[in-house]
Amino acid sequence: YVIDSGFxxxxxxxxxxxxxxxxAVEISKVQANQRAGRAGRTRPGKCxxxxPLSVYGKKFLDATVPEIxxxxxxxxxxxxxxxxxxxxDILKFDFLDPPSYDALEDALKQLYLIDAIDENGSITSLGRTMAELPLEPSLSRALLEANELGCLSQALTVAAMLSAETTLIPSHSMSAEKKRKHQPSTLPxxxxxxxxxxxxxxxxxxHQIDDKADWCRANNLQMRAMKLVxxxxxxxxxxxQKIAKGPMHVKISKRHEEDRNYTALRxxxxxxxTNQIAERMLHHNGYKTLGLKAQQQLVQVHPSSVLKTDEDGKYPDYVIYHELVATSRPYMRNVCTVKMHWIQPVLDKFxxxxxxxxxxxxNMIYSPSEKKKKTGIRFIYQPMDDDDKESKIRAARERYLARKNGK
Structure with missing residues (x-):
């Protein structure tokens, strides 16, 4: 039997x-038919x-909204x-399932603020390297900066931990009795x-503990998620490996005082x-996200955060966050304190x-004669001809297939 709630x-x-x-959204007709099909997978069944049938016919979409x-x-x-x-033109690109203009504009703004593209929309050398990393651009940018600041090993660990979203979620296999008897966590x-x-x-x-499975159970972590990390x-x-300027092996952080700031990593x-900065409100611990006025939000630090308050009970003035989530209220997940003087250059970019x-x-290039001039250089617009376009497309397709096949 299958019971289909329609959501x-x-x-x-x-x-x-x-x-x-x-x-919680209504399913599509495709999903409804798929759920019904599960009832008869091994033998005749009922869904x-x-x-009502009228909801299926009039309210359900024909297909699920594409992930893009x-x-x-x-x-x-x-x-x-x-x-x-x-x-x-990114905003007019012929996607199979076209996303909204707002989504594309948001992506362009994100890439500009993390230096993946310049003011004219051209990809930078930094952005080209970021495109080769199998991470979301924000984490790719953080890794490249860490490589310059000498904390690549730490940044690799953080990026891997953020890639496994369930790492700190208690194991669902734990029985209610075990949960009741479970001791408070001694995690850092x-x-x-x-x-x-x-x-x-x-x-x-x-990483440094021998009996990893017991340690995960004692701290209510998922061993499988840690292995994934x-x-x-x-x-x-x-x-x-090709661009690393320092060691990448796991280095256990020292516990002495000067190492506690993690300034380079932060x-x-x-x-x-840089597109995910928040400033604390003056009289309470709520935050306002920085950026374009239309995108500013009032948000809270997620209750699971380990961000520390000062002696007056206030959070740091400025933080970055990995993502915003909307549950009972807008929350910032995975937050980290940052310094005020780091932020001003970002505001200038806005x-x-x-x-x-x-x-x-x-698409503006120098003419050959003007490349030799030291002053008065102007740009000449030269649109690509059809043959050049085809060769570019073929080259891009070959690079994609080479990456896909691991060549």
Whole structure:
């Protein structure tokens, strides 16, 4: 038997608020038929639908909303930019399932703020390297900055931990009796600097313990998720080998006082989350996200955060967050404190942001005679001819197939 409620919980991204939410939405006709098919998979069965036929016929969509229309598109847009097809207008690109203009504009803004594209929409050398990493652009940017600041090993760990979202979720297999008797966790607290530091400390502690399974059970962590983190970290190390400027093996952080600030790591994380900054309100612990006025939100630190308050009970003035989630109220998940003087250059970039320039690759090139001039250089617009376009497309397709086949 199958009982079909007619609803499904679906994770959706709102580009206007830059917030993720897990909403209960009506299923599509395709999903309804799939659920009914499960009743007869091994033998004849019945499907009980808890909704009238009129709802199925008039309210349900024919097909499920494509994932590209309910996700952040920063990674996809960065990949398009990396193809070097200079006549592509991102906002008018012919997607199979076209996302909204708001989603594409949001992606362009994100990429500009983390230096993946310049003011004219051309991909930077930094952005080209980011496009080769199998991570969301914010984490790719953080890794590259960490490589310059000498904390790549720590940043690799944090990126891997953030890739396994269920790492800190208690195991669902734990019985109610065990949960009742479970002792309070003795996990590190990140020195109160934020959740990214705690994630780093948890992995370092797990890495040096021999009996990892017992330690995970004692701290209510999922062993399978920690193994996934370990595998992801190994893969990232292999990818970063060519450009790494320092050691990538796990280094257990020292516990002496000067190491407690994790300044280099926090600055690296900040460089990848410049579109995800929040400022504490003056009289309470609520935060306001920084950025364009239309996208500013009043948010709270998630209750699970280890971010520490000062002696007056107030959180730090400025934090970065990995994502916004909407549950009973808007929350920031995985927050980390940052310094005020890091933020001013980002605010200056906001003032220069022009989506109309970001949407296309810069198709302005020097004429041969003008390259030799030292002064008075002007740009000449030279649209690509059809043969050049075809060769660019073929080259991009070959690069994609080579990456796909692991060549």
């Amino acid at each position: 499904v919980k679906q994770r959706q991204y709102n580009p206007t608020t830059r917030m993720y939410s897990l909403d 009980y639908r808890l909704y 229309q309910r996700s952040s598109l920063a990674g996809s847009v960065l990949y398009l930019k990396s193809l070097d097809l200079q006549d592509i 607290n990140g020195f109160g600097l934020g959740d990214h530091i705690q994630l780093l400390q948890i992995y370092e502690l797990w 370990d595998n992801v970290r190994d893969q990232l190390c292999q990818i970063m 600055k690296s994380l900040f460089s990848g989350h 003032s220069r942001l022009d989506v109309n320039k970001l949407r296309c690759n810069n």
